[in-house]
Amino acid sequence: MPDIPSDQILTSQGADLSEGRAPLLLIACGALAHEVLALKRLNGWQHIELLCLPAILHNTPERITPAVTAAVEAQRSRYERIMVLYGDCGTGGLLQAECDRLGVEMLPGAHCYAFFDGVETFAACDEITAFYLTDFLARQFDAFVWKPLGLDRHPELLPMYFGHYESLVYLAQTEDPALTARAQEAADRLGLAFTRRFTGYGDLATALERTAK
The missing domain is CATH 3.40.50 (Rossmann fold)
Structure with a gap:
């Protein structure tokens, strides 16, 4: 795609x-x-x-x-x-x-x-220390997260931006192993625990x- x-x-x-x-x-x-x-x-x-x-x-x-x-x-x-x-x-x-x-x-x-997880489900999870990815953001992680925050040039800023997060939660719309691997890689780069939830639409x-x- x-x-x-x-x-x-x-x-x-x-x-x-x-x-x-x-x-x-x-x-x-x-x-x-x-x-x-x-x-x-x-x-x-x-x-x-x-x-x-x-x-x-x-x-x-x-x-x-x-x-x-x-x-x-x-x-x-x-x-x-x-x-x-x-x-x-x-x-x-x-x-x-x-x-x-x-x-x-x-x-x-x-x-x-929150639309993908379901607004009520999303609120009930109360994951205040979670950083979220969807299929789109897993696909576009560098363009929408890594580069805009300057982490490609200044990786020392990583603790300032993500030090208060504990996990990366991937809300998956599709069963795509390649996207799951990209989301896992993003979690590893951010130093966060990885969780995947299949949500569909x-x-x-x-x-x-x-x-x-």
Whole structure:
């Protein structure tokens, strides 16, 4: 499966706009792109379109809310409904407040990866010393963790960034031994204990099935 460029906005066209507005647009974090597209194909949701904002926005959470606002305002006239596929993702409640102001739906949850574990399950685990990877982050560990934190140039910073973590929890969407090996390697590089939990698509699938009706 090819990696998605971090600076690219992706669209998945499916609905016919020739006779008015399309039924539903999903504005999603790019880290969810592979999974949302897989669910679209699996369920034949041709009436749903997808617009993904760059996943690298997670490294600057203060930019997520303005980016979502701009996308909603640019696309609103073309769709009957818009749903935002982000968790709070470090915005301190600002994203939910803005979605309420804009009158668009948003998935509940603290982070995008909580959707896979299931929001209630994720909260119940109470893994406050865990660092999480999904399939996407296992695949893109260097691009989204190692290099942005400067650890490729200054490995001595590792204790400052990860000294308070005890484990790396890999929430696996697929049964892929190669990705599991990459997640294990990431844990080893960070000096963390490794745990793998297979989640499948979790609450993301449930929410989209409900929304698609």
